[in-house]
Amino acid sequence: MKxxxxxxxxxxxxxxxAIPTAVSAGSSDNANVGGTVLAKPGLSSITNGNGTPxxxxxxxxxxxxxxxxxxxxxxxxTANVTINVSPVxxxxxKDIVVTATKVTATFTLAAGTGTPAGDRTVTVxxxxxxxxxxxxxxxxxxxxxxxxxxxxxxxxxxxGTVTGSSTAGNAGAVDTNETTYSVSAKDANAGGNSGHMxxxxxxxxxxxxxxxxxxxxxxxxxxxxxITYSSxxxxxxxxxxxxxxxxxAGSYSITITFTGSY
Amino acid sequence: xxxxxxxxxxxxxxLTLVLASPAMAAQKPVTKTRAGANYDPITVNAPSDIxxxxxxxxxxxxxxxxxxxxxxxxxxxxxxKDLKSPYQGYMINTTTGNPxxxxxxxxxxxxxxxxxxxxxxxxxxxxxxxxYVYQDVTSGDAPGSYSIIITFTGTTK
Numbered sequence: 001m002k003x004x005x006x007x008x009x010x011x012x013x014x015x016x017x018a019i020p021t022a023v024s025a026g027s028s029d030n031a032n033v034g035g036t037v038l039a040k041p042g043l044s045s046i047t048n049g050n051g052t053p054x055x056x057x058x059x060x061x062x063x064x065x066x067x068x069x070x071x072x073x074x075x076x077x078t079a080n081v082t083i084n085v086s087p088v089x090x091x092x093x094k095d096i097v098v099t100a101t102k103v104t105a106t107f108t109l110a111a112g113t114g115t116p117a118g119d120r121t122v123t124v125x126x127x128x129x130x131x132x133x134x135x136x137x138x139x140x141x142x143x144x145x146x147x148x149x150x151x152x153x154x155x156x157x158x159x160g161t162v163t164g165s166s167t168a169g170n171a172g173a174v175d176t177n178e179t180t181y182s183v184s185a186k187d188a189n190a191g192g193n194s195g196h197m198x199x200x201x202x203x204x205x206x207x208x209x210x211x212x213x214x215x216x217x218x219x220x221x222x223x224x225x226x227i228t229y230s231s232x233x234x235x236x237x238x239x240x241x242x243x244x245x246x247x248x249a250g251s252y253s254i255t256i257t258f259t260g261s262y
Numbered sequence: 263x264x265x266x267x268x269x270x271x272x273x274x275x276x277l278t279l280v281l282a283s284p285a286m287a288a289q290k291p292v293t294k295t296r297a298g299a300n301y302d303p304i305t306v307n308a309p310s311d312i313x314x315x316x317x318x319x320x321x322x323x324x325x326x327x328x329x330x331x332x333x334x335x336x337x338x339x340x341x342x343k344d345l346k347s348p349y350q351g352y353m354i355n356t357t358t359g360n361p362x363x364x365x366x367x368x369x370x371x372x373x374x375x376x377x378x379x380x381x382x383x384x385x386x387x388x389x390x391x392x393x394y395v396y397q398d399v400t401s402g403d404a405p406g407s408y409s410i411i412i413t414f415t416g417t418t419k
Contacts, residue, residue: 026415026417026418027306027416028306028413028416029308030411030413030414031312031327032311032409032410032411033311033314033397033409033412034312034353034407034408034409034410035314035315035323035353035407035408036314036406036407036408037316037319037362037404037405039405074316076315076316079315080318127318127319128318128319128320128321129319
């Protein structure tokens, strides 16, 4: 009897102990998550398509094949390589192509003073880390002047004065990326008839007078005088021609040259 | 007669012990048998590896993939977490063995609650295992390749 009891108890214990392993099943598998933290790239130089580090203005314009040379650039498509220009005003970058030693891009310059002339500092960022090195380039200054429309004075009375102007839509214009500049307007001919309307070998006795605003006084138009516009993008012009009893009949003209500088 | 009575009583006790076992008391049908134990098998297929690519310094880099469960059980769960030690929950530099400064965060919803990978989370009774992660990297983290293994452990109940 004791033997039977012992067997039953052992059997009961075995059954009891075995129970937990019978109530569940398990399975496991792994997912690997990987990623890369990039180092800062090194920069050594920057050149434009012509091999110099200067970008000329006159925008809007694209300057292709600007090359930033260095080391440690990432070609991983997730590196999000960006070019940082400071001051960035007026300059955007696009078409960035990356190799391990060079970042090539197109720099787009906004028109006029949207891209001020001056030096720029460039860094490169990849994967959120920005180069400690910098390279620099210069945006060159430029000024393009469009002269006012031609003025026809009609008949000049020998003892009278005729006037004419080109204003508003007929005025001249300036395109520049400089903030401080000037435009002179005068007869570029420095000879004896400078400032005088001429017809063949003949010149009118009196000099053509010129001014930039209706309220201004007239100035002589010869090569040593003329008028000057200061940092304005529109160039209205007013002229006045006085006849003289000694003037020969004929068709007279003069060319007034508008010259921009900064 | 006395001995017989004791024998019957003990036999009843043995049967009672057997019938009282939870496994035997379960109402669901037993469909599989392995190594003498009865249970519903479960197979967990972890999501494919997730390559976060370049992880943005001072930024957050996300990734995701989908795993699955195969089982006939009606009541099961899958626990998702990093099991390693030390640096549990952290991506480890594959060269130096150093961890990133911030843990990997994981979730079953892209816009849901994210849990530190050492804590993890649990799927209950779902056979699709959407898995979302993100890793924040600080400027103090060293450049290099990092990785972490997230274990998906399934259990039937």
